[in-house]
Amino acid sequence: MAQKPNNQSKSTPVVKDIKYYQKKFWKLFFYGLGSVFLFFLFASWGFFGKMPSFEDLENPNSNLATEIISSDGVTLGKFYNENRTAIKFKDLPKSLVDALVSTEDERFYEHSGIDARRTFGAAAKLGSNGGASTITQQLAKLLFHGEGSRFPLFRLVQKAKEWIIAVRLERQYTKNEIIALYFNQVDFVNGAVGIRSAAKVYFNKEPRDLNVEESAMLVGMLTNPSLFNPVRRPEKAMKRRNIVLGQLVRNHHLEESAKKMLEKKPIVLNFHPESHLDGTATYFREYLRDYMKNWVKENKKPDGEEYDIYGDGLKIYTTIDSKIQEHAEEAVAAHMKNLQEEFWIQQKQNKNAPFVNITPEETDKIIKQAMKNSERWRVLKDDDKTDEEIIASFSKKTKMTVFTWNGERDTVMTPLDSIRYYKHFLQAGLMSMEPQTGQVKAWVGGINYKYFQYDHVGQGARQVGSTFKPFVYATAIEQLGMSPCDTLLDAPFMIRKGRHHVTEDWEPRNSDQKYRGMMTLKRALANSVNIISAKLIDKTGPEAVVELTHKLGVTSEIPVQPSIALGAVDITVEDMVAAYSTFANQGVYIKPQFISRIEDKNGAVIYEPVPESHDVLNKDVTFAVIKLLEGVTEGGSGERLRTESGGAGDIRWTGYPYVFKNPIAGKTGTSQNQSDGWFIGMVPNLVTGVWVGCEDRSAHFKSITYGQGATAALPIWGYFMKKCYEDPDLQISKDEFERPDGFNIKVDCWTPTKQVEKDSTDIEEQNPEEFGL
Known part of the structure; x- marks a missing residue:
């Protein structure tokens, strides 16, 4: 009986130690939970950097190209910093949407912006099987905070912001709207930003006209557009496309037999890179650009700011008829090619070609003025070269690509010779x-x-x-x-x-x-x-x-x-x-x-x-x-x-x-x-x-x-x-x-009855001095 109190006294510290550690555990747990809560709360309040407002979410800044549209509904060209033209979900083919969801986010329609299963799975494997970002999270990154920093703490902050924005996007938009926003944001390289530009650049089609294999190729590019660029790396793009086709089968959007047939097909591009220098109505588009530069100064937004013709996504509906324009360009090209050939023939005997009836001094003046108006002169002048050094550079042979009526031609000539060459046209x-x-x-x-x-x-x-x-x-x-x-x-x-x-x-x-x-x-x-x-x-x-x-x-x-x-x-x-x-x-x-x-x-x-x-x-x-x-x-x-x-x-x-x-x-x-x-x-x-x-x-x-x-x-x-x-x-x-x-x-x-005279009775044989001017 005397030892019982001693046994109790020995066991008391043990019980005390267990309770102590239990208390410590729960304290740390709730502190940790609270810290996580506060971390996300502070992130949502913008303590770690500005977060998008309700208005930002309602109208995300997506740097949209201005589209120039003909009277018959054809896109003639665009003004842009990024070649992006937004489209709506209804304009996307089912094959494209299925390919995206099957490849990037299979449970897209089940989660609310964050896929918990993928997130915990990726965390358990330390990301060895790839990231766990949903389509909505990827959209959040594209819209509001880019790639971020490599430092772990900053990456953690960005991930938290990404989650918060993703949840807000899910509340703000429907699933279909999120898919459309995503397709409008992604960069497909080669000057194609957004799915509409990508469809035009790679296949010369509207998105709604893309077939299954074309949709699979474009979705396959999303993982790494440069790596799976079909223009530079067609083999890699084809392998990646076939993986997407496999994902379509896995998600019951494509039959296995169809997949086997499609994966044997080569990638067939109709590559049309969009440039301000190429395409239809190029001269008109440049004339319109100059007009719009003045227009934005006289026609401002309701808040008094000027419209940005390169980023505000305007649609300029023009009176140009695309078919009439096409016929006009064909007519000019057909006749001028013939007329130019005759001009070359007649200039062969002209020692001062292409100039007629002017002195060597007058010719020299024309050539020198052309030199001073050239891009070469401007660049060298900006490099603080003297006029003598610049003029000397025009006599050094260099590789260049020149225009001919039979297509561009690579050649070697002096810039001085190229000036005289172009004066012939x-x-x-x-x-x-x-x-x-x-x-x-x-x-x-x-x-x-x-x-x-x-x-x-x-x-x-x-x-x-x-x-x-x-x-x-x-x-x-x-x-x-x-x-x-x-x-x-x-x-x-x-x-x-x-x-x-x-x-x-x-x-x-x-x-x-x-x-x-x-x-x-x-x-x-x-x-x-x-x-x-x-x-x-x-x-x-x-x-x-x-x-x-x-x-x-x-x-x-x-x-x-x-x-x-x-x-x-x-x-x-x-x-x-x-x-x-x-x-x-x-x-x-x-x-x-x-x-x-x-x-x-x-x-x-x-x-x-x-x-x-x-x-x-x-x-x-x-x-x-x-x-x-x-x-x-x-x-x-x-x-x-x-x-x-x-x-x-x-x-x-x-x-x-x-x-x-x-x-x-x-x-x-x-x-x-x-x-x-x-x-x-x-x-x-x-x-x-x-x-x-x-x-x-x-x-x-x-x-x-x-x-x-x-x-x-x-x-x-x-x-x-x-x-x-x-x-x-x-x-x-x-x-x-x-x-x-x-x-x-x-x-x-x-x-x-007949033409009495040719149209030669104009002033071609008279001198201005005879007019008394």
């Missing part, structure tokens, strides 16, 4: 416009935007030659009450010094030095007779012609001189097409429109332009001008539009057989020394202007045979319209121009 500009609405349907600013970035439609004003003459005739009809059937004498004529601001006596001449006696205005314009145009402007005065031309929308400065009657004026293709469209629109000028509306990324219309228009001429006068211009294609310089060959003179290539039977009003034009060739042609619902010439006016054909507008520019119009007429969906009119009610001006007075 003939350029072109084409714009097509609907006269009743002002909507621009096609815009081709040059032959290749990658190599020649100067826009010859809206940027470059060139001498218009005889295409200016209808403005003189219209003034005479309006102010003097003349008609196309009135006659004037084609005979030597002089405007004396002092009359109409002429500083010296001016005696205009027809280029062939021939005179034909009395001529109707219709025949005179059809054959572009200089004497008749000069006599008309002498009657109206140059002031009246200048005033009318400006009312027709021409913005160029026009000298108040009689010589403008022969086309000694520089005007853009854009302005000339708009001016001629006024005749086709019964005297109402409408400023060219190339935007129909602009929407923000949510589809809200933020801009809808109001057409600018004003009355210029009455309907009777404009219809009389139309009948004058129809004479040009019935028996004048545009007659070849009606012929089988479309060729002219000794042209070595056959031309293009148009054989148009419908009414066409048009006018050719040729400037001094054949530096510029023009044709502007009209049917009731489409007016199209074409210009052709070299960048430098000193580079041109030696003879009128090839340099005139009827040879250089008219075939492009003919080819273009032939293509348009072959496409019935475009509904290009073949009808007659509308005759005004009560029209009583005499217009049917001349039945042409």
Whole structure:
């Protein structure tokens, strides 16, 4: 009995120790649990870095590209920092969604942002079988905090933030919306950010048109887009694609037999990397970009900030018709390739090619200016090189890729030689416009935007030659009450010094030095007779012609001189097409429109332009001008539009057989020394202007045979319209121009039998000094 108290005294410390450790354990457990709770709470409050707000989650900043859309719904191009265009879940094919869920997150539809089973499994295996991030967690990382740091503590903080954001995303969005957001965010390399860009770049398709194997390839890239890049590593991409196909079988979205068949297929790409330098309507897109830079300053967001055309995901709906644009680009390429070949042949005997009738000093000045305008000069100047060092570098041979009409070619030449090489190339500009609405349907600013970035439609004003003459005739009809059937004498004529601001006596001449006696205005314009145009402007005065031309929308400065009657004026293709469209629109000028509306990324219309228009001429006068211009294609310089060959003179290539039977009003034009060739042609619902010439006016054909507008520019119009007429969906009119009610001006007075003259009666053989300028 005496020992019992001793036994109890011995056991008391043991019991005390157990309770002590139990208390310690639970204390540490609850402290640890509390710490974890506080850690996540503090992370959610932003103690470890800013967390997205409700508004951020509602409108995640995804740096969306601005999309340029044609009037028929085709994407022409984009403005972007990242080539990303958002789409909705309904636009995703089932095969793509199934492939993503089967490969990246099999229990996606069961969890609420975090897959506990995968998380604990990954933790137990220390991540040896890969990570445990769900699609929602991956989206959270893409949207809000990137890759993060390599330090364990920072990685732990980021993982906590990722979990919190993932849970919030699950509360904010449906599962389908999360999948769409995810596909819109991921980078597929090669300039393709988001699934829409990826489908376009790799397969030239919309996402909804992707088949099973294409969907599997794109989903397979997500693990490591660079490693599984199908352009650079097709074998690795194919193996990864087949793994995704296996996951589709595992998740009962694909039969085993189908998988065995599909995994044998090679990856077939239709690779179309999207670039600002390539694609459709490149010159128009650049013109639009410049326009939008000013637009954002004048049309701001509700909060006063400027729109970002590279990241705000705007949709610019343009008036360009993708099919008409395609036909225009084809027409320019087809004709210019032939014309350029002839130009090379003729320049072989020219020691100063491609320049004609200029001194070596003038040539040297042109080349030096081109050197100073080059990218090479700018880069070397930024490197603090002296002018002498830079000039010397232009004489050192270097490897380069040059443009040819048969594709790009790698070669070795000096930069100086490359300047002269590119000076040989003939350029072109084409714009097509609907006269009743002002909507621009096609815009081709040059032959290749990658190599020649100067826009010859809206940027470059060139001498218009005889295409200016209808403005003189219209003034005479309006102010003097003349008609196309009135006659004037084609005979030597002089405007004396002092009359109409002429500083010296001016005696205009027809280029062939021939005179034909009395001529109707219709025949005179059809054959572009200089004497008749000069006599008309002498009657109206140059002031009246200048005033009318400006009312027709021409913005160029026009000298108040009689010589403008022969086309000694520089005007853009854009302005000339708009001016001629006024005749086709019964005297109402409408400023060219190339935007129909602009929407923000949510589809809200933020801009809808109001057409600018004003009355210029009455309907009777404009219809009389139309009948004058129809004479040009019935028996004048545009007659070849009606012929089988479309060729002219000794042209070595056959031309293009148009054989148009419908009414066409048009006018050719040729400037001094054949530096510029023009044709502007009209049917009731489409007016199209074409210009052709070299960048430098000193580079041109030696003879009128090839340099005139009827040879250089008219075939492009003919080819273009032939293509348009072959496409019935475009509904290009073949009808007659509308005759005004009560029209009583005499217009049917001349039945042409043949082309009396080539379009060589412009100013090409006259010197500016003769004009008294």
